[in-house]
Amino acid sequence: MKLPKGSLKWKITYILAYPIARFILGIKVYGRENIPKEGPVILAPNHRSYIDPPAIGFATTRETYFLAKEELFKFKPFALLIKFYNAIPLKRSIEAREALIYAIEKLKNNEVVTIFPEGTRNKTKEKLLSFKLGVAFLALNTNSKVVPIYIKNNDGRAFIKPFLWILRIKPLKIYIGKPIDPSNFENNRKGQVELTKALYNALMELIDNN
Numbered sequence: 136m137k138l139p140k141g142s143l144k145w146k147i148t149y150i151l152a153y154p155i156a157r158f159i160l161g162i163k164v165y166g167r168e169n170i171p172k173e174g175p176v177i178l179a180p181n182h183r184s185y186i187d188p189p190a191i192g193f194a195t196t197r198e199t200y201f202l203a204k205e206e207l208f209k210f211k212p213f214a215l216l217i218k219f220y221n222a223i224p225l226k227r228s229i230e231a232r233e234a235l236i237y238a239i240e241k242l243k244n245n246e247v248v249t250i251f252p253e254g255t256r257n258k259t260k261e262k263l264l265s266f267k268l269g270v271a272f273l274a275l276n277t278n279s280k281v282v283p284i285y286i287k288n289n290d291g292r293a294f295i296k297p298f299l300w301i302l303r304i305k306p307l308k309i310y311i312g313k314p315i316d317p318s319n320f321e322n323n324r325k326g327q328v329e330l331t332k333a334l335y336n337a338l339m340e341l342i343d344n345n
Contacts, residue, residue, distance in 0.1 A: 140172075141198025148220070149193070156193045160300045164194045165345075166311035172196070175242040175279035176314070179270050179334055181263060181342070182251035184289040184296070186307070191249050191284065192220070194309045199247040202234055202269075204255065235273065242277035252334060257290075262342050263335065271330035275322040280314040281334055285341035310341045 136153050138146050156162045170176065178199060180191055188201050200221040208214040208224045225234040238248050250273070253264040274281050288305040289296070299305040315333055320326035 137196075139196050139198060144219070145198040152189075152193060156190075160297065160307060161303055162190065162193060162300070162307045162309065164309045164311070167194065167196050169311045169313050170196050170247075170282055171280055171314055173245065175245050175277050176247045177242070177270055177274055177279045177281045178247060178249040178284055179252045179281055179338070180249070180284035180286055181257065181289075181338060182253050182255070183257050183286070185256075185293065186289055186296070187251070187286055188217075188222070188249070190286055190289070190307065190309060194284070194311065195247065195249075197247045199249045200238070200241050201249045202238060202251075235269070238273055239277055242273060242279045248273070248279075252331070252338075263339060266331050266335050268327045268331055270334060271317075271320075271327040274315075274317040274330060275320060275326055278317055280316055281330070282314045283312040283334055283337040283341060285310040285312070285338060285345060287342075287345060308345070310345050312337050312341050 139149055176197070178191060178195060180187060188203070192199065198221070200223060202225045203217060203222040205224045223234050223237055241248055250270050252266040252270045254267040257264050270281060273279060287308040287310065288299070289307060300307050315330065315337060317330060320330045
């Protein structure tokens, strides 16, 4: 077990969660070496389950901050918990600007931010929903590398999934792809669209190959 870079709370939680994630749930992570060790990074996973944020927290080699939809903060005890673990409320309105500014500050401070490019949980039979431009916007304005991540077997009914993982029937697997360099794209609307397309294709490739 190699501890991720980050705060003391992050390392302690990782130590406590590792036996559960690794040996009980049997989570397997492939490609951890693809997460840059230094500099600003945006982790961009697919999103089908509430388990996705903690799964990413287990998979990453560095402490990360999450942009999470504001509905998750309505239940105060849960809101306190996810805020403690670096969740940032993202409102689906013009007020989302506040969360984006916070994310930009973190990235300019060479931190890691996790954003689900689909913008919401995928409840359809499609492999991916269409991507929002938020990841590309942040990447181009902070020169942050974007890492596509495929979380496999995270779909299905919430009360059944843990049993499937424990019994290794449908093990939870996390595939981390090669980072996308924003310097290969222009910092304008066209560049945002092209980077978003590149991210979509990279994540789709991870899905199709695994």
